[in-house]
Amino acid sequence: MIQLTESPAADLHQQRRLPEGGRVPFYARLWRFLRKNGAWLSMCAPSVILLFIFSYLPIYGIVIAFKNYKAGRGIWGSEWIGFKNFEFLFTTDTAIRTVRNTVILNLIFLVTGTIAALLIAFLLYELYGSFLMKFYQSLMFFPNVLSWVIVSYFVFAFLNTETGLINNALEKYLAGYKQILWYQKADAWPWILMIVNLWKGAGAGSVIYLAGMLAINPEYYESAAIDGASRWQQRWHITLPLLRPLLMIQILLALRGIFSADFGLFFFVPNHMNSPQLYATIDVIDTFVYRSLVKLGNVGMAAAAGLFQATVGFVLVMLCNWIIRRIDPDYALF
Amino acid sequence: MTTQPLSSARYNPWNRYRLMKQVSRTLMHAVGILLSALCFLPFIVSVSASFTEEKALSKNGYGFYPPVFSAAAYDLILKVPQDILRSYAVTFFVMILGTILSLLVMAPFAYALSRRDFGPRKFFAFYVFFTMVFSGGLVPWYILIKQYLHLADTLWVMIVPFLVNGFTLIILRSSFAALPQEILDAARIDGAGEWRILTQIAVPMAAPTLAAMGIFIALGFWNTYYPALLFINDRKLYPLQYLLYIIQTNMQMFTANPNVTGISVPTISLRYAMVVLIGFPVLFFTLFFQKYFVKGVYLGGIKE
Numbered sequence: 250m251i252q253l254t255e256s257p258a259a260d261l262h263q264q265r266r267l268p269e270g271g272r273v274p275f276y277a278r279l280w281r282f283l284r285k286n287g288a289w290l291s292m293c294a295p296s297v298i299l300l301f302i303f304s305y306l307p308i309y310g311i312v313i314a315f316k317n318y319k320a321g322r323g324i325w326g327s328e329w330i331g332f333k334n335f336e337f338l339f340t341t342d343t344a345i346r347t348v349r350n351t352v353i354l355n356l357i358f359l360v361t362g363t364i365a366a367l368l369i370a371f372l373l374y375e376l377y378g379s380f381l382m383k384f385y386q387s388l389m390f391f392p393n394v395l396s397w398v399i400v401s402y403f404v405f406a407f408l409n410t411e412t413g414l415i416n417n418a419l420e421k422y423l424a425g426y427k428q429i430l431w432y433q434k435a436d437a438w439p440w441i442l443m444i445v446n447l448w449k450g451a452g453a454g455s456v457i458y459l460a461g462m463l464a465i466n467p468e469y470y471e472s473a474a475i476d477g478a479s480r481w482q483q484r485w486h487i488t489l490p491l492l493r494p495l496l497m498i499q500i501l502l503a504l505r506g507i508f509s510a511d512f513g514l515f516f517f518v519p520n521h522m523n524s525p526q527l528y529a530t531i532d533v534i535d536t537f538v539y540r541s542l543v544k545l546g547n548v549g550m551a552a553a554a555g556l557f558q559a560t561v562g563f564v565l566v567m568l569c570n571w572i573i574r575r576i577d578p579d580y581a582l583f
Numbered sequence: 584m585t586t587q588p589l590s591s592a593r594y595n596p597w598n599r600y601r602l603m604k605q606v607s608r609t610l611m612h613a614v615g616i617l618l619s620a621l622c623f624l625p626f627i628v629s630v631s632a633s634f635t636e637e638k639a640l641s642k643n644g645y646g647f648y649p650p651v652f653s654a655a656a657y658d659l660i661l662k663v664p665q666d667i668l669r670s671y672a673v674t675f676f677v678m679i680l681g682t683i684l685s686l687l688v689m690a691p692f693a694y695a696l697s698r699r700d701f702g703p704r705k706f707f708a709f710y711v712f713f714t715m716v717f718s719g720g721l722v723p724w725y726i727l728i729k730q731y732l733h734l735a736d737t738l739w740v741m742i743v744p745f746l747v748n749g750f751t752l753i754i755l756r757s758s759f760a761a762l763p764q765e766i767l768d769a770a771r772i773d774g775a776g777e778w779r780i781l782t783q784i785a786v787p788m789a790a791p792t793l794a795a796m797g798i799f800i801a802l803g804f805w806n807t808y809y810p811a812l813l814f815i816n817d818r819k820l821y822p823l824q825y826l827l828y829i830i831q832t833n834m835q836m837f838t839a840n841p842n843v844t845g846i847s848v849p850t851i852s853l854r855y856a857m858v859v860l861i862g863f864p865v866l867f868f869t870l871f872f873q874k875y876f877v878k879g880v881y882l883g884g885i886k887e
Binding site for chain 2: 285288289295309310313320329372375376383385388396399401406411412413417538551552556559563570
């Protein structure tokens, strides 16, 4: 091993008076490393241990997807069955249905959510600085902090059959209206969930775009206004092009997660466990995995679906991250 | 405008411009009020439902004000408050301990990751990133916690698995990395150890971000339901949100209570009274910490 004079090992030779040309013993290098990094390593330790237990050990557990898991025999005691769980999963309609629902609904949420957040940001930008703007922002932000359980009660107040606001109002003002059993109407639920999702998320989603708009130099708008551009023309021709990098990044960030659904939204709001008639349109991978695991006790299939989701999700994350890095490395995960 | 002739005010284009501006501004405020009202509406409906007499509720349905006022639901909760009080205690315990532990565990790690001189920095950063892009899925995680760690039906299952979170770590690391490094280096030259630099210099300087993250973590623990859904069967350990989910289908805790025999239980208004009692604290929380919430959402958006 050739030691250069500037190298840390050479320093060590001088300090510890080790024989010239001799190899620095392992324990000495370790000691030096620990002395330099010990405090930082102790800062890392708790998080590293927790992540190891709750994030890395479960990765080891993906072998369950290839086994006929029996709780009594443990992970290693259960017999290997190869890809049987996956075969079983993909021969049922459920797998294709849940994957399709997850992707389509997430895409609907992404498009409508982005447009709504942009429109709210436009509005708040116009009113920026007035006292009422803060007030609007507070109220529109409020749904975002509620849990999905509470939101599910709100939705119930609007949709339940006999006493719900919507049925009551339609009955009152629409002659010959027959009550709709909303909680059994599968076709309506993608749109109901879209509205609920917008209601909860649009206000908070606008924060990032508002911040992006405030960073745009107002002189652009002033000169456009002098040239006769209307407000909407300014938004379309100045704001949107300038927000484009931010918009692209936000869309890509959302696309990363297109294979995983917001469990609370799909579980609580449609009262998932008690409305199997809605599964055709709004059963998603996450609810399916939960149901298979906890209610049906089909551990192998749940594990296979979970592993499939994680793998496709991983590919998507890597792909989107690669694109994000090419647009703006600051936003990339790594 | 002093240069404008005052006599022809009626045909003055400048006035017309100002009028248009006023009109559009009023319109925009109208839209703002409408959207805010839409966001707040369900809450009013719930409060109204909780104060409506049960018979009127099942006859007239939900509304924006109670047609027949009654506080029977709240009376009943006051009569048998044990379950909801215990759930409050569980949720507060989980929230306070969880938030404190979470910040205590993550802040030092984020700080170490932000230090350029820290040798294995890249290794640990990758260690975190990997957990964000790949996971074993729900099943192995569930089996690990239930059958190997035996955390089911304990308070810890709602805290410990959720203490470290990659996204929060990244935000915290960026906020530490954005501190003026010369100050930290100067402290180091003056002989301060890394722990001392962290606690006495870096943490106070990064306090706004830490506070924003702390509030988000606290909110997450307040809204916790997922671990309860998977692991908690003991009703003494129900957190608030899970209790609310349970009473959707099962009002036994009220109907089977010996203290309420002979009283007809107002099931609908009772549920909405619980919604109000569980939703209101978050409302106040949000109003007081609005600044931090917005900051937190913003930070999450730019570096998620």
